Amino acid sequence: MNWIYLSPHFDDAALSCGGLIWEQTHTGDEVSLWTIFAGKPVQYPRSPIIDELHTRWGSGLQATDMRMNEDIQSCRLLHASYHHLNWLDCIYRVDHQGAPLYPSQDSLFGKLNEYEAAFADILAQEIEPLIPPQAQVVCPLAIGNHIDHQLTRQAITKIGRDTWFYADFPYILKNQAEISNYIEKDWIAETYPISESGFQAWIRSVLAHRSQLSSFWKNTQKMENDFRQFLQIHQGITLWHSHSIH
Template identity: 35%
Template sequence: MRWIYISPHLDDAVLSCGGLIWEQRRAGTPVEIWTLTAGYPSAEPYSGLARALHAQWGFASAREAVQARRREDRLAAQRLGAVTRHFDFLDCIYRLDGRGRHLYEDVFVPPHPEDTDLPTKITKALTPYLGREDVLVSPLAIGGHVDHVLVRRAVERLRRSVWYYADIPYLLAHPESLPTVTSDMSEERFRVSGTGLRAWQEGIAAYASQIAVLFESEALMREAIHRYWSEYGGVRLWRNE
């Protein structure tokens, strides 16, 4: 039985579930991380949002950013013992409408009307790689990042039993949103050992370009993950009752 963590971006699954992934691999469970928005934009000009993020990440171009982030993701997965699969959908900061205009200048917005067919495209891309016994783990889309929202819709279109993870770091910033998002779901806690915690932190640390944006520093990242682990003893997942 293979566990497949669906990651909107090149970091989300490890950020949210890295300790559980490590524990599952230690127990011999096959685990894969499938990242959806790992594609390369075809051309400039970039949106103002993309340019700002490239500068924060330390990259001069989208190609450089995606190449580096793919390397970071492979390193993170290696540290946890998981397998990666990168799909070629574009991050929302690069997506265009039918007239070549950028769809998004903010990531925390509802899906653009010209982007609402993306879940169907994602579902079609995932289906050939799925086995009957595979276990899917999807983001809850806490925080409302448009890519997380669209990815959750895509996974739910598969009409399979799905586990959901709470999106870190958005959960840490908005814990009050969790009860509403999971009100009709049951929660299960998966224990993560101290060694698993350290592996989780090391997995996240592999995303060197993202640490300052998400946590300000690696030290603060390690503190945040440790606090979460201390409170819950591991990783929480949810599923529909």
């Protein structure tokens, strides 16, 4: 089987599905992680969220290069290939006057800026021809409502092919009760068990995204505990399969 995981940002697929990706490549499946918003800005708008995140990541203006390298390492640990698309992360996107569209932490998890009303259509048109017909596409549910996660889901929905969906980690930890709001009634859930080796590979693949860890966890022990607890509760990693009418 040939799997394509759509990752809005460099770390999303590893965070949400790293253990499953390892299990799949371990049994001979081909897996590729496609980061959608992996573009490198030519110019940086002035915005509080950029300053805050670049400081937190310890990257300065090298953020995209640094995160790209982290992803390459992470994919290597999962025996998956990677593909970096050239769209900008929402923190770097601007209107025609150069004003940032998403300048604050709150704006990252809110409504799409009107300026981007047609963006999901454009994304769909760009992504569709890149997907081989036989590939199994895995897309985020967009739990947590991050702008770029919402756009990824909207684009794949517009493409209208059979798709698998994953729960966005770690946002799912805080929004467990809401998960049914993100799943269509006729979708089929499939839970895949994760071996101890798969679990260890999952942790290593997340640790490879080291600039990102402080956004979510105080230390690596707390991080590992969250993943261990998640697996104990869910008995594996679940994907939901949509049945397209097309």
